[in-house]
Amino acid sequence: MLYFKRETQKADFAKLEEEILELWDREKTFERSVDQRDGCDKFVFVEGPPTANGLPHPGHILTRVVKDLVLRYKTMRGFYVRRKAGWDTHGLPVEIEVEKDLGISSKQEIEKYGIEKFNQKCKDSVFRYEKEWVNATKRVGFWIDMDDPYITFKNDYIESVWWSLKEIWNRGLLYKGHKVVPFCPRCETTLSSHEVAQGYQDVEDPSIYVKFKVKQENDESEPLYLLAWTTTPWTLLGNIALAVHPSHTYVKVRVSVKDEDRVKENVLILAEARLDVLEGEYEIIERFKGKDLEDLKYEPLFDFAKIEGGEAHKVITADFVTLDEGTGIVHTAPAFGEVDYEVCREKKLGFSQPVSIDGHFTDEVPPLEGMFVKDADRLIIDMLTQRGILYKEERYLHSYPFCWRCGSPLLYYARESWFIAMKSLRDNLLANNEQINWYPEYLKYGRFGNFLEDIEDWALSRERFWGTPLNIWLCNDCGQGHCVGSIKELQEKAKNSVPSDIDLHRPYIDDVVLECDSCSGDMQRVKDVIDCWYDSGSAPFAQWHYPFEVEEFRQNFPAHFITEAIDQTRGWFYSLLGVSTAIFDAPPYLNVLSLGHILDEKGVKMSKSKGNVVDMNTLFDTEAADALRWYLFTAGPLTDDIRFSAQAIREKQKKFLNTLWNSYFFFVTYATIDQFSPNEKSIPVEQRNAIDRWLISRLNTLTKDVIDALERFELHVASRKIEEFTINDLSNWYIRRSRRRFWIVEENFDKDCAYLTLYEVLVSLCKLLAPFVPFVTEHIYQNLVRGVLEDERDSVHLCDYPSPDESLIAVELEGSMELISKLVDAGRRARSDAGIKIRQPLKEVVVTCGKDKREKAERMAGILKDEVNVKEVKFGDASEGIADLLEGELANYKRAEVDEETCLFLDCCPSKTLIEEGLVRDIVRRTQGMRKDLDLEYTEKIEIMYACDEEVKEAIQNFSDYICNETLAVSIEEGEEGTPPSSAEDAKSGHIYEKRWKIGDKDVYLAIKPILSVERDKNISKREK
RNA sequence: GGGCUCGUAGCUUAGCACGGUUGGAGCGCUCGGCUGAUAACCGAGAGGUCUGGAGUUCAAAUCUCCGCGGGCCCA
Secondary structure, rough: OOOOOOOOOOOHHHHHHHHHHHHHHHHHHHHHHHHOOOOOEOOOEOOOOOOOOOOOOOHHHHHHHHHHHHHHHHHHOEEOOOOOOOOOOOHHHHHHHHHHOOOOOHHHHHHHOOOOHHHHHHHHOOOOOHHHHHHHHOOEEEEEEEEEEEOOHHHHHHHHHHHHHHHHOOOOEEEEEEEEEEEEEOOEEEEHHHHHHEEEEEEEEEEEEEEEEEEHHHHHOEEEEEEEEOOOOOHHHHHOEEEEEEOEEEEEEEEEEEEEEEEEEEEEEEEEHHHOOOOOOOEOOOOOEEEHOOOOOEEOOOOOOOOOOOEEEEEEOOOOOOOOOOEEEEEOOOOHHHHHHHHHOOEEEOEOOOEEEEEEOOOOOHHHOOOOOOHHHHHHHHHHHOOOEEEEEEEEEEEEEEEOOOEEEEEEEEEEEEEHHHHHHHHHHHHHHOOOOOEEEEEHHHHHHHHHHHOOEEEEEEEEOOOOOOOEEEOOOOOOOOEEOHHHHHHHHHHHOOOOOOOOOOOHHHHEEEEEEOOOOOEEEEEEEEEEHHHHOOOHOOOOOOOOHHHHHHHHEOOOOOOOOHOOOOHHHHHHHHHHHOOOOOOOOOEEEEEEEEEEEOOOOOHHHOOOOOOHHHHHHOHHHHHHHHHHHHHOOOOOOOOOHHHHHHHHHHHHHHHHHHHHHHHHHHHHHHHOOOOOOOHHHOOHHHHHHHHHHHHHHHHHHHHHHHEEEEEEEEHHHHHHHHHHHHHHHHHHHHHHHOOOOOOHHHHHHHHHHHHHHHHHHHHOOOOOOOOHHHHHHHHHOOOOOOOOOOOOOOOOOOHHHHHHHHHHHHHHOOOOOOOHHHHHHHHHHHHOOOOOOEHHHHHHOHHHHHHHHHHHHHHHHHHHOOEEEEEEEOOHHHHHOOOOOOHHHHEEEEEEOEEEEOOOOHHHHHHHHHHHHHHHHHHHHHHOOOOOOOOEEEEEEOOOOHHHHHHHOOHHHHHHHOOOOEEEEEOOOOOOOOOHHHHOOOOEEEEEEOOOOOEEEEEEEEOOOHHHHHHHHHHHO
């Protein structure tokens, strides 16, 4: 019976992959691979949810295949690996997409359009590219359960998020403050950091040096000024403080200044290191440290701004003050700068907001009222000049952010915002980070650790529409706040009736009015939604609707493994840790693998604007998913950036996948001819040929190395080792060396050893490779194992991952082979030097070396003999005289060095018989080539005719048996040269195939004729089966 | 502007944590060889200021510092 299906020599990987996808679908292989491990130890994974409102690009594909590799591997290692897909659906990017569709660009326009309709559009748009995502995910072979994903806009998800926020609220960690945000005054919207980063431009702004008059007890004293610098004159209206660096040196200097037309003297304070901003001569009167200036009061520049909540107009000290530019004295306006806001809050200073939300001055500042702030710069400068407190004015070139949509300069503007007090959890964050393994390691205390060290409170709220509504209600009457933690609680506390299937989004939730506990007044929800990073950071519990359903969460927390790209360090990697620390005070994941980015072939980041983004759908039209995966895994450390091109993928296919395929094809071809059955033969490894034991040893060493590397998430190390094994050890060495053993026709022990070894190694290799290249391995497995070995599984992905058998690792055997391979190289080198081709057999090589090496080499001397094509291999001690050893003239031998103590000598004087043999091998080689030209079956018999001179004829006659045996000829006879010689095309239609050859200086005519034999019919029928 | 990270032949890269033979491979190129699994393989050759500079050291691709360039994050 026939065990294996024959294969084509060239694999059509794209077609093969389609077939495997169908097979997996049909047989529910994915589901079974998970289910069959039910009850086993869990390996918990959390999918970092992508947003499906954009097309997947190569970077997404990278994370998907890395996730897939690790999860398949862990599954095969016996873990229960549940894989729930997830979708991130809220947030500003979604809103912006919809705004674009609607042709609007501001909050008012959205409100005018209607929040209900707008949010519906958002909801519709988040799955705009779901089909593409699902297709790409399937196509690359990422096994994840997309039928039951978690979706951040679902009520269950939101309810869990609400619960968690209430936990935070109950702990007193949720508070209302101000946040300075980049703000477009025209669109009246805050911008995300990403949007801000898009819009930086180099512009020239005014750069002014302003004299702030120090308040002195004695009005008679000579006036003293603090010299401060700013590039945004309009923010002076919000000035609250001047900041100096506590430990830098400041000086009091006497300078001449122009006031109107007169020149007079002033005493100014500034940093010593910044003295060169002064114009003209100066005299240093006094030196002191910045901290000596602390609390020094000065007169407000303008007396009309209303200041609330604390002191103002004094000198403070702050570490952020630098001496790179300006005067070392920094104008501080908490309404217009994030750092300013922070430092004023810390120092308990007051706050002033003279600018309205549309970027115009309010009625608090009468002379400027209604003016757009940027347009007021000139007027302010003039006012300062008139009052004699402008020291000098320059222009200043710097990069400043503009709105990417409308081009307006952005303003930094303090808005009310809700915060989570992450700063107070700093030590807990650090402690939880201690329990996490980072790959690469340097992130733990580097980028991520540093970030945690200086953690700021989390600005949670967004004044937007499409997001999880912030679940805080405030009482209209008494101001009391309440945080709702569930739908049930919402229903209980609501004054109006709330259906249990209420859509928790705006605007519906805005209509729910709660009753105040304190005064029974009406409570309204604050209008904000929350940062969508909080949504995805809640995934570990919200995907299971915890705590409303508890079981799944209990079993799936913390995660053992997550992986995303490096940009998520401060994104999802942080939001997960932040939320989890606030709620559970536990790390949400124990291992995190951070990946590099995919760059284009020139090493430049892929971006829409550059037009260098590779379209995945087009790519999959031409490239195999396995080739893509293998390229990504082997390209280099995945923690670094990877260059990406279709060309690179094609090379991988050529080099690796084709080699793997050809090894498999070789086996199937001969196993079919021989009707080899792995079930019928069993030969213990120790009884097999040395090269078999060597290959098996290499395989087990490989298995060990691969598992070690995978456990450390060094995926490129693992995959490169497999690639080396497949190409070098298996294909280029084992199969090439063992080829002849498979050609033996009759029953033969050594042949069986070879078949068994190659079969076992291919099957193990297949399993080792299954998580990496799931398609081709499945295909091979289906043919080699399924239905052949009785106790095996239906799919390679249902198998256990191989574990190394240490008893089969033969270190000395691997060492021997390494040495032999070096000796073979030396032998070839010697031949090349002597100008004798390898087909010409020679008498002997002599190897001189130490005892150790000799023992090593003798074990496999046969290989050396074959590869170098000599009749004998001799050994000698390195110390013996070489001439004695060689029983003849040294001149006949070519010397090749292997290492300091090892040398190889090749006899370069072939005898007449050897020369004949060489000639005959040439004829065999030519004949084989002709067989191949005719695409003959490997088993097909032929007749040979030849015409040549006497010398060649004698050689042919002497070796006719050998020739017939090698070329499957039933006869070889002298004949007449045909004219003209027939071509291979003629011959395919049943004619003789003739060719003239030049072998050395001999002309040889060869003709072959296939015999349509019973054998051939049998092969054809086999194939058709 | 700040932090982190990467920078080795035309291209893709190993080596670097722990300094020490002549910095290894592959693709591509030239020449020769081998071949009935292989668009494969083997040998020889051309091709390297190991991003530039400085320092530490008997000795630096490797350690330190300062530049330059790419990437990410934050401004």
